[in-house]
Amino acid sequence: MLDFLKRPIQSLQDFVVLAGKAFRNIVRKPHYFDDIAIQADVIGVGSLPIVLLTGFFSGAVMALQMSKALSQYGASGQVGQIVSITLVRELGPVLTALLVSGRNASGIASELGSMKVTEQIDAMRALGTDPIQKLVTPRLIATSTMLPLLTILSDFIGLFGGYLMACVVLKLTTSDQYWTTAYRALDFQDVVQGLTKPFIFGIIVALVGCFEGLRTTGGTQGVGRATTEAVVTASVWVFVIDLIITRIFVSMPAW
Amino acid sequence: MPSSPHEVLRFDNVTVRFDEQPVVDRVSFVLAAGESRIVLGEAGAGKTVLLKTALGLIRPDSGRVHLFGTDITDLKEKALFEVRQRVGMLFQEGALFDSQTVEENVAYPLLSRAQKTLNNTELQAIEDKVLRALEFVELGHTVEKFPSELSGGMRRRVGIARATVTEPPLVLYDSPTAGLDPITANTIMALLVKERDIRNTSSMVVTHRYQDGQIMAGFRTDGHEGKLIPDPGRPGVVFMVMREGRLIFEGTQTELEASPEAYVRKFVRR
Ligand SMILES: Nc1ncnc2c1ncn2[C@@H]1O[C@H](COP(=O)(O)OP(=O)(O)O)[C@@H](O)[C@H]1O
Ligand SMILES: [Mg+2]
Numbered sequence: 196m197l198d199f200l201k202r203p204i205q206s207l208q209d210f211v212v213l214a215g216k217a218f219r220n221i222v223r224k225p226h227y228f229d230d231i232a233i234q235a236d237v238i239g240v241g242s243l244p245i246v247l248l249t250g251f252f253s254g255a256v257m258a259l260q261m262s263k264a265l266s267q268y269g270a271s272g273q274v275g276q277i278v279s280i281t282l283v284r285e286l287g288p289v290l291t292a293l294l295v296s297g298r299n300a301s302g303i304a305s306e307l308g309s310m311k312v313t314e315q316i317d318a319m320r321a322l323g324t325d326p327i328q329k330l331v332t333p334r335l336i337a338t339s340t341m342l343p344l345l346t347i348l349s350d351f352i353g354l355f356g357g358y359l360m361a362c363v364v365l366k367l368t369t370s371d372q373y374w375t376t377a378y379r380a381l382d383f384q385d386v387v388q389g390l391t392k393p394f395i396f397g398i399i400v401a402l403v404g405c406f407e408g409l410r411t412t413g414g415t416q417g418v419g420r421a422t423t424e425a426v427v428t429a430s431v432w433v434f435v436i437d438l439i440i441t442r443i444f445v446s447m448p449a450w
Numbered sequence: 451m452p453s454s455p456h457e458v459l460r461f462d463n464v465t466v467r468f469d470e471q472p473v474v475d476r477v478s479f480v481l482a483a484g485e486s487r488i489v490l491g492e493a494g495a496g497k498t499v500l501l502k503t504a505l506g507l508i509r510p511d512s513g514r515v516h517l518f519g520t521d522i523t524d525l526k527e528k529a530l531f532e533v534r535q536r537v538g539m540l541f542q543e544g545a546l547f548d549s550q551t552v553e554e555n556v557a558y559p560l561l562s563r564a565q566k567t568l569n570n571t572e573l574q575a576i577e578d579k580v581l582r583a584l585e586f587v588e589l590g591h592t593v594e595k596f597p598s599e600l601s602g603g604m605r606r607r608v609g610i611a612r613a614t615v616t617e618p619p620l621v622l623y624d625s626p627t628a629g630l631d632p633i634t635a636n637t638i639m640a641l642l643v644k645e646r647d648i649r650n651t652s653s654m655v656v657t658h659r660y661q662d663g664q665i666m667a668g669f670r671t672d673g674h675e676g677k678l679i680p681d682p683g684r685p686g687v688v689f690m691v692m693r694e695g696r697l698i699f700e701g702t703q704t705e706l707e708a709s710p711e712a713y714v715r716k717f718v719r720r
Contacts, residue, residue, distance in 0.1 A: 314545035317507050321539050322559045322612075323531040 210406050213331065217402065220325070220332040227333050234337035238299050239344060245298065246291055246345045247352050253286050254278055254353030258360035262367055271367040275377035278357035283381055283389040287350040289437055292396035295342055296429040300404035303334055304425035307408025308418040316409065331405040335398065342397035343390050350389065388444045395440065396433050403429040456483050457519065458620050458652045459504055464513035466499055466695075473499050475695035476513070481652060483619075484686055488663035489656045490717050491692035497656040498542060500692070501622045504654070505539055506530040518620075535563065538613030538621040542628060544605040546597040546612070553593040556580045556611045563616070583615040584608075587641055588676070603634035607641065614645055621645065623655045627662055635659065640678050644671040660718055663689055667703045691717060 257278050265271045307330060310316050319326050354377055361367045407425035411417045459481040466474040473496045481487055491497050502508040503515060506522045514523045517533050525533070546555050560576045561568075568576070584590050587607040597605055606626060613621055623642060627635035639662050646653060647670050655666060667689075670681040689706045691699035691714050699706065699714050707718055 313543060313548075314541040315547055317502065318539075318541055318545040318547070320507055320527070321505055321534055321537075321541075323534060323562045325527065 209410070210402070213327065213406050213409070214402050216327045217331045217335050217405070220328045221336065223328070225328065227329055230329065230333035231336050234333050235341055237302070238295065238334075238337050239341035242295050242298055242341075242345055243348070245294055246349050249290055249294060250287065250349030250352040251356040253290055254282060254356030254358075255360040257281055257286070257353075258357035258367075259365070262361065262365050266367070272372055273376060274357070274361045274367055275354075275373035275375070276380035278361070279354055279377035279380050280385065282350050282353045282357075283385050285437075285441075287346050287353060288389060288392035288396065289433060291346045291349045292342060292393060292400065292433045293430055295338070295345065295397075296400045296403075296433060297426055299338065300400045300407075300425040300429040301422045303401065303404030304408040304411075305418055305422045307405055308411035308421040309415075311409060311411045312414050312417060326409070331402075331409075334405055335401045338401035339394055339397035342393040342400070346389065346393040382449070384444065384447070384450050388440070392437060392440055395436055399432045399436060400429045403432065457481070457516065458483050458485075459518075459654070460514075460516040461504070462514040462516070464503060464510045464515060466496075466503055466508055467511045473695050474503060474510070477692075477695075477697045478513075479690065479697065479700060481620075481654065482686075483652055484650060485652050485688060486646060486666050486686060487654045487688045487690055488666055489654060489690045489692060490658065490660065490663065491656075492658060494694075495692040496695040497692055498624055501539065501624050501654060501656060504622060505534055505537060535616065536618050536620060538616065538618040540606070540609045540613045540621070540623045540626055542624045543602075544597070544609035546605055546608055548597045550596075551593065552584070552589070552595050552597070552600070552608050553577075553580055555597070555608060556583055556615050559612060559616050579615055580611075583611040586614070586645075587611045603630050603638065606630070606638055610638075610641055610645070614649075614651075617649060619651060621651050621653045623653060625656050625658070627657060627659055635662070636665070639665040640671070640676050642666065643669055643678060644674075644676050647671040648673075663687075663703070663706075 258274055261274055261277050262271060265274055265277070307316075316326050319329065358370065358373050362370050362373050404425045407421045407428065411421040413420070457480050461477050461479050464474060464477050465472050475496075477500065489497050489500065499508060503510055504517070506515070506517075506525060510523060514521055516522065518536060520533055522530060522533055547558065550558070557576055557580045560579060564572070581590060581593070584593065587610050589604060589607050589611065592600065592604065592608070597608070600608065610626070626638050626642065630638065642653070642655065643665065645651060655662065657663065665678065667684065667687040668680060668682050669678040670684065671677070672679050687703065689699065689701060689703060690697055691706075693713055699709060699711065706714065709715065709718070
């Protein structure tokens with residue numbers, strides 16, 4: 196009985212062990228600064244165009260969706276406030292994380308997966324390098340710092356997209372009012388929430404990608420499976436963690 | 451059982467399981483210093499797992515493994531790094547790091563061993579060693595290339611250079627000739643013989659080609675030319691045959707060829 200639970204529990208345990216080692220290595224020698232820089236470039240700079248593009252459109256579409264509802268209540272002046280709250284608290288972090296998960300959880304899993312099936316990981320260990328130190332920890336550091344930065348940029352460009360839609364296309368409100376309400380709507384707690392989320396999502400994306408990559412078996416086919424699995428798992432976890440963090444912030448007293 | 455100083459590698463009743471299934475099954479043997487062991491067996495016989503267990507990359511489920519007199523069975527990974535410095539391994543297909551050039555690949559074992567930042571003299575010494583190792587495998591001209599630009603045989607040769615650049619006393623070769631045409635395969639075997647004879651290394655050579663064993667057992671090198679000279683009946687070459695994880699034969703070439711066992715005979719005739 197309960198045999199069907201054995202595999203997922205074993206996986207979870209392996210994941211926690213990997214996560215523990217990856218975090219512990221942050222403060223241990225040797226540090227592979229070159230690898231951190233390369234990963235930061237691949238993940239941060241590499242994801243920039245797609246993150247900006249989707250950020251812009253999500254802001255614009257939010258403004259468009261809200262325009263109708265708000266004008267029914269004669270509150271179309273509030274559009275900046277709505278766009279900024281949704282972007283900063285939810286849409287920015289989650290959309291950016293999903294994009295980075297699609298781009299980098301898969302990228303990490305396929306890279307580490309091919310290294311695994313071609314025995315490069317074994318070769319590393321044979322030559323005296325800890326693969327977690329050399330491969331996992333740099334990706335963890337790079338993703339968890341780059342994702343908040345990408346999210347900030349995505350939030351800003353989204354607000355700008357909302358502004359173009361609301362003030363230039365639909366002429367719902369003045370530019371002054373848009374930016375003032377957008378700015379006033381946010382308190383410090385929102386900003387903390389909006390940065391905590393991508394930081395945690397970054398950890399998830401990196402660790403899931405590495406975990407799926409490092410446990411790849413079964414040749415090139417296995418690499419394909421690992422890649423898909425990494426994106427799906429990371430994306431689902433982004434939503435689950437998002438709900439948990441939101442729950443914590445909603446029930447927190449105002450600061 | 452205590453191990454003598456002449457033992458390089460000892461397996462005591464070692465079993466490795468994957469999903470309950472034993473893939474190395476109660477295997478015992480001793481590799482003496484200066485010995486070459488040829489491990490024959492079909493695909494899936496457990497040859498690769500055997501070599502990885504010898505390096506501590508895979509932990510046995512039961513039994514003990516001794517490397518250079520140290521019981522490595524329960525050693526932590528950090529402690530294993532030290533023991534592994536005295537072993538070179540050529541992985542199947544080479545397992546070169548594809549993000550690094552040939553030169554960086556061969557320098558890797560030397561650099562990863564250096565605990566501190568190296569000064570120019572030390573870096574120069576490493577570069578010289580790398581070049582010498584690449585010239586040994588006759589690939590001095592490929593330093594700037596990436597593994598993806600090399601043929602299968604060349605990748606294998608770079609792998610040999612990487613495995614031997616630190617001059618380890620024991621070298622493990624996993625299927626050095628698998629997937630290569632006969633001419634390239636013989637070139638690789640000539641390198642193995644040259645490496646063994648010039649540096650007196652102990653080795654384990656995993657293969658499914660009996661011919662590879664014949665070359666190891668019946669030839670010596672002519673020196674730096676790398677040509678093979680017949681040297682029949684040379685001592686210190688032992689054959690092992692694995693079948694479904696079991697070690698079913700262990701002995702000299704003469705004993706192997708005289709074996710009445712059907713599975714062994716099938717191998718020898720091929
Ligand atoms: N990491 C692993 N997980 C599960 N099974 C494995 C693993 N590595 C090897 N095996 C199994 O062990 C057996 C022996 O494999 P191997 O030692 O690679 O054979 P070969 O003699 O061809 O080198 C095979 O049946 C293989 O499927
Ligand atoms: Mg094999």
